[in-house]
Amino acid sequence: MRKPIIASLVAFSALTAASTAVQAQSPETVRVSVSFVGLWDTSQPTFCKERGEFAKAGLDVQITPTRGGSETVQAIIAGGADIGYSPGTSAVIAAYAKGAPIKIVGSEFVGQNDTFFYVPTNSPIKTIDDIAGKKVAYPRPGGATEAVLFGLKAERKLDFTAVSTGGIDATRTMTMTGQVDVGYSFPPSGLDAVTSGEIRVLFAGDVVASQKNISARVNIAHADFLKKKPGTARKFFKVLDECVDWAYKNIDESAKMYADLNKISVPVAKEALKFYGRDQLRFTPVKGFEASIKGAIEGKFIDKDLTAQQKTDIFDLLN
Numbered sequence: 001m002r003k004p005i006i007a008s009l010v011a012f013s014a015l016t017a018a019s020t021a022v023q024a025q026s027p028e029t030v031r032v033s034v035s036f037v038g039l040w041d042t043s044q045p046t047f048c049k050e051r052g053e054f055a056k057a058g059l060d061v062q063i064t065p066t067r068g069g070s071e072t073v074q075a076i077i078a079g080g081a082d083i084g085y086s087p088g089t090s091a092v093i094a095a096y097a098k099g100a101p102i103k104i105v106g107s108e109f110v111g112q113n114d115t116f117f118y119v120p121t122n123s124p125i126k127t128i129d130d131i132a133g134k135k136v137a138y139p140r141p142g143g144a145t146e147a148v149l150f151g152l153k154a155e156r157k158l159d160f161t162a163v164s165t166g167g168i169d170a171t172r173t174m175t176m177t178g179q180v181d182v183g184y185s186f187p188p189s190g191l192d193a194v195t196s197g198e199i200r201v202l203f204a205g206d207v208v209a210s211q212k213n214i215s216a217r218v219n220i221a222h223a224d225f226l227k228k229k230p231g232t233a234r235k236f237f238k239v240l241d242e243c244v245d246w247a248y249k250n251i252d253e254s255a256k257m258y259a260d261l262n263k264i265s266v267p268v269a270k271e272a273l274k275f276y277g278r279d280q281l282r283f284t285p286v287k288g289f290e291a292s293i294k295g296a297i298e299g300k301f302i303d304k305d306l307t308a309q310q311k312t313d314i315f316d317l318l319n
Contacts (some may be wrong), residue, residue, distance in 0.1 A: 005220045026233045027060040033081035033215075035072045035143070036168075038262055039063035039186050040276045041109050042086045048243035049259050067167050068140030071075070073220070076102055082225040083236065085150060089292040091142030094301035096314050099221040103316035104285035106237065108216035112148050112205025112276040117182050118175070119189060121200045127205050132158050137174065138163040144216040144300065145184055148298035151208040157294045175199075178282035187272035188264050195268075210295060214288025226316050234318050238285055248278045284317060 036042050045063055048054055054061040064080070066072045069087035074084055076084045078102045086108045096102055117136065119125045125134065140144040141164055149162045163180050167169040168189045175183030182202060193199045206212055219237075247254035251273070259269035289311070296302050306314070 025058070027058050028229070028235075029060045029062065030054075030232060030236050031062045031064070031081040032085055032236075033064050033066055033072045033075035034067050035084075035086040035261065036068050036139075036186065037063065037190070039113070039114070039260060040273055041217075041224045041260060041281055042170045044244050044247065044281070045085060045240060046075065046261070047247060047254065048240050051243065051246075053239055054236070057235055059236060059239065061236070068145075069143035069217070073100070073102070073142070076100075076220055076222050079222065080220055082229075083233070084220040087220060088142055088144035088147055089214070089216060089218050089289075090144075090147050090296040090299055090301045091229050092218055092220055093293060093296045093306070093314075094142060096129050097302045097306065097310070103223055103226055104286060104302070104314055105221050105226070105233065105316055106216050106219045108217040108219045108281070108283075109144075109285045110213065110215055110282070110287055110313060112208065112211040112216050113143065114186055115148055115184060115205035116186075117184050117202050117204070118194070118199045119182055119202050120176055121197055123181070125201070128152070128156065128207065129158070131182055131202075133160060133178075135161045135163045136182040137163055137171045137180045137184045138169075139166060139171075139184070140164055145205075147216060147295055147299060148205045150213055150295060153209045154298055155209060159227050169244045171299070187275045188258075188262050188268055191268055191271060192264070206287045206288065208247045210291060214291050215286045216292075219283065221316070223316075230318075237318050241283060244281055246277070257280060265280045286315070286317070 032045055034042050034045060038047055066075060069091045071086040072084040073091050075081040077095060092104060099281050125131060125266050136149060138149055146162060152158060165174050165180060168185055171183045174180050194201055194316045223232055255266055255273060260267045293306055
């Protein structure tokens with residue numbers, strides 16, 4: 001009678017040991033470089049981490065913010081991060097064309113309607129055409145905002161000077177003191193100043209037809225990371241996609257998280273969310289890539305078209 005009992009105890013001990021071993025496994029580390037943490041779309045990895053969803057999936061996600069797409073790309077190239085979230089597509093194409101070990105793994109944001117350009121309320125600049133001969137701000141070279149300005153120049157035949165001004169706060173100071181004529185911002189930053197009458201929105205990125213239905217910002221990863229840990233990369237984006245779904249299905253709760261992150265009121269946060277439709281944040285497909293290449297050439301990010309092989313090799317879509 002004792003043998004079955006002993007056998008059962010041995011089996012139970014084995015199962016317990018196996019369970020303990022699984023629980024003791026260290027989480028997989030994923031280093032993520034994110035352009036402009038604080039925007040609704042770029043804050044999604046942060047929200048997902050705060051809710052504990054990455055940890056539940058066995059991921060230790062380490063998020064580092066950057067001041068723009070070019071910095072995000074450089075973080076990946078230098079090996080400081082595994083995944084780059086939301087760099088401008090032009091910057092990615094340019095880096096890849098120069099031999100950078102990066103891959104586009106998905107779309108981050110379609111269109112440019114979340115980028116707006118503004119002037120002080122008392123500025124004599126009243127319409128887009130009035131920016132001819134003026135200084136117009138954008139964050140960093142190679143980013144999606146610069147692509148908007150290149151597209152605007154090409155479509156409207158406007159001659160103005162695009163000036164890299166760095167972060168949003170520094171840009172506000174430069175705009176209000178006349179160092180540049182037109183500033184840029186992303187929701188929710190600046191919406192309070194619009195409401196109070198301090199600044200006036202001149203135009204948003206969606207006035208540029210060439211930018212409307214393309215993946216102006218993408219997600220990238222280091223080629224070695226994808227080669228060594230493809231499952232980890234897929235898991236990261238699967239969990240994150242589910243988190244984005246949750247954010248849109250629970251808008252009151254997620255708007256509060258967004259408000260807390262940016263130290264703004266919930267009503268202002270909800271107003272900012274009107275700039276971001278769920279479908280614009282889908283990771284696939286990457287839209288309008290040929291148009292992005294054309295824009296990269298026109299903006300002098302690259303001096304010639306990618307080859308057919310390069311247009312295939314640059315992608316490693318994680319769907």
